[in-house]
Amino acid sequence: MQDSSNIASYTQNHSLDNKEIERYGRQLITPDIGVQGQMLLKAAKVLIVGAGGLGCPVALYLAAAGVGMLGIVDYDTVEIGNLHRQIGHRESSTGVPKCESLAAQIKELNSLVETKTFNTVFTSDTAIDIIKQFDIVVDASDNVATRYLVSDACVLTKKPLVSGSALKWEGQVTVYNYNNGPCYRCLFPVPPPAETVTRCSDGGVLGPIVGVIGSLQALETIKIINNNPQNGVLSGRLMIYDGLAAVFRTVRIRSKQASCQVCGDNPTITQLIDYTQFCRSNYSESAGKVEDRVEKEKILTVDQYNDILKSSTKHILLDVRPKNQFEICSLPNSFNIPIEDIDKEDSIEKINVWVKDDQLPVYLLCRRGNKSQDAVESICKKIDSKFHSQLKHIKDGLLGWAESIDPSFPIY
């Protein structure tokens, strides 16, 4: 039996103990990682903005790989509807803050990893102080305002940003603000018009899609930490994944722009701004309250509609959600014409029969009472103005119905 002072000499030039060597063995022997790479991972501090579909795989893979410190920012709590894609949470965590739930899973996976949780909205007031505590930032957020905020904050604090996004069957991933490469603003100097932004809660998203994109983000983070000159970090390039077509494509994007407002030669943004105003949207995926855009006379509340039903007043209920949503659940006796078809000739023909020939009121319905307002406006443009008063939209939509009238209506 040797004495323990000799055992220390088995390992030199690094401080990984036997347990770490055993745990990370497959990773240690991977070309271009090695002991030095593992030491770098152990010393690294990575901030993950968002503990959702992207943030979960990023956090789990980085924790498993032995990143020393993981920070997680998220203000939201776990809901059952998150679990099909947010694989770092569990049924038992329903109602728990997402950052706490994910940190608990990290601890179970690898107790050597330290976590720091920030159960707060990431805003212009908090971003810099949080980011300063880390070396690398991962954008795993779900909204435009946060993406501009994170990118600007990374430029101002000189941190590389590993950015991923996903919707439906598609995902995109790239690295910003790395080695003199472009930032988010170099690529997108002007935010997209709010009406062109589709949220996952409206468009849907698949678990394996965010899984793929989040895994790619974790890998790029490991490459940046590993800092090997041979690493082809995904900067100045954008990887696009179309899961439905099973196609990956990597395209070359512009370099850092001299004219960029935040990272260019003469930056005009030298401190964080109000990104909700800049993007005309919230730091949140949820759409929030829908504002009334149509005239008062064209609005029907769910209570008023319920009274109409009770009094058996004849009417047409026209649901304008996409067909696949209508198939999930619908009110009895409702017709479905998806909003994108509403102003097509045969739809208008049908509506004209209802309002003109049958002289019936037509009530427009959707999930939240947003698109139903668009529907009223589109139809009004296509039918005679003397029938306009027969059109109304149902405010708050089916979610309002479920909340105020019948909680047994399925929510998705």
Added chain:
Amino acid sequence: MKVTVELSGGLELLFDKKKTHTLEFADKDEIPLRDLILYMRDNLLKERAELFVVDNTVRPGILVLINDADWELYDGIEYIVKNGDTIIFISTLHGG
């Protein structure tokens, strides 16, 4: 001349849900990218032109790629599209 146009990130929904369109201009052997974009707006777009074109260029939030490279690496909207080019329009995604 023949040009391949590809749409991604949901833009295909505006173009009959087709991700790839092959366009033929029998009387031309080149076409300015600006004209191609306006041609697409006027001939291929099924609805809501403002979701694709604003102020005679693509709206903010769309990346345009010429043969797999950002149009900013070429002449942007002034690029002259040639026979066989592939022009890709990508709407950036924000979800996660």
